[in-house]
Amino acid sequence: xxxxxxxxxxxxxxxxxxxxxxxxxxxxxxxxxxxxxxxxxxxxxxxxxxxxxxxxxxxxxxxxxxxxxxxxxxxxxxxxxxxxxxxxxxxxxxxxxxxxxxxxxxxxxxxxxxxxxxxxxxxxxxxxxxxxxxxxxxxxxxxxxxxxxxxxxxxxxxxxxxxxxxxxxxxxxxxxxxxxxxxxxxxxxxxxxxxxxxxxxxxxxxxxxxxxxxxxxxxxxxxxxxxxxxxxxxxxxxxxxxxxxxxxxxxxxxxxxxxxxxxxxxxxxxxxxxxxxxxxxxxxxxxxxxxxxxxxxxxxxxxxxxxxxxxxxxxxxxxxxxxxxxxxxxxxxxxxxxxxxxxxxxxx
Numbered sequence: 104x105x106x107x108x109x110x111x112x113x114x115x116x117x118x119x120x121x122x123x124x125x126x127x128x129x130x131x132x133x134x135x136x137x138x139x140x141x142x143x144x145x146x147x148x149x150x151x152x153x154x155x156x157x158x159x160x161x162x163x164x165x166x167x168x169x170x171x172x173x174x175x176x177x178x179x180x181x182x183x184x185x186x187x188x189x190x191x192x193x194x195x196x197x198x199x200x201x202x203x204x205x206x207x208x209x210x211x212x213x214x215x216x217x218x219x220x221x222x223x224x225x226x227x228x229x230x231x232x233x234x235x236x237x238x239x240x241x242x243x244x245x246x247x248x249x250x251x252x253x254x255x256x257x258x259x260x261x262x263x264x265x266x267x268x269x270x271x272x273x274x275x276x277x278x279x280x281x282x283x284x285x286x287x288x289x290x291x292x293x294x295x296x297x298x299x300x301x302x303x304x305x306x307x308x309x310x311x312x313x314x315x316x317x318x319x320x321x322x323x324x325x326x327x328x329x330x331x332x333x334x335x336x337x338x339x340x341x342x343x344x345x346x347x348x349x350x351x352x353x354x355x356x357x358x359x360x361x362x363x364x365x366x367x368x369x370x371x372x373x374x375x376x377x378x379x380x381x382x383x384x385x386x387x388x389x390x391x392x393x394x395x396x397x398x399x400x401x402x403x404x405x406x407x408x409x410x411x412x413x414x415x416x417x418x419x420x421x422x423x424x425x426x427x428x429x430x431x432x433x434x435x436x437x438x439x440x441x442x443x444x445x446x447x448x449x450x451x
Contacts, residue, residue: 340367
């Protein structure tokens, strides 16, 4: 199994990446080559540095050898714990299945003017056996182009609804959004904000609808000013909290649609002298290691991210071997993990 990251062909060294990530060059080499003896947190820092500096491994230029199974995994970014957890699941299954994994980041793919057909043809020429697309905005036309060339594809948490013949893997986002909001309601909160992801993203819509369903079931009106879409990034948590604090009646609790957003809220809350959870309760979504390690530890809706990665690769390999799939749409169960970032509403 080989791990490589697709980036711009600059003369960036492993030493430069190691310096940026604050680790040793051998540790960077382990990450680049898919070694398992690297912690999730360290892997996340190294992958972020690889992306930022545009490091390109020589392995990227290699086409598949006869008989090799090479699956390309495409991320929109590798800077989140979410992406690292998905990747760990893919790598684990690949290691047990004698499959090589190549990694690309959409912002580094180049060829922005390429037609869907030409981009798909490049995958064929590179000898790719299959593809896993993670939260990417690839169009239906692009996914169809891959399928027409008999490249098995699985999409994880698609931003756009995939074509009916493309496998998608996700989690029970609606149920997770409902559980997060119900938890806050049970603690006595009614002024609950939702800091969401991209407005049209399927997973975001499901989480938002779960949030709204929980409020309406308790007779709490949805305040449009409390619903702020954005990106699944920490910056959205920072900007979202700033907007919410400017309201005449700011919320007493926030449901963030990702752990990354929640971490942004935590950072901005500290700058404003707000205590979590004494002044503001906070729930995230993803259940990444960052939720456990944050201060305070974050209450979060846990997705089985590694299992999602394993399931996607399993679906690609089954298609590659001509096996029938049980379903084109796979939803894995979420569950709420209560930690220290939520508390009962205190009278004010």
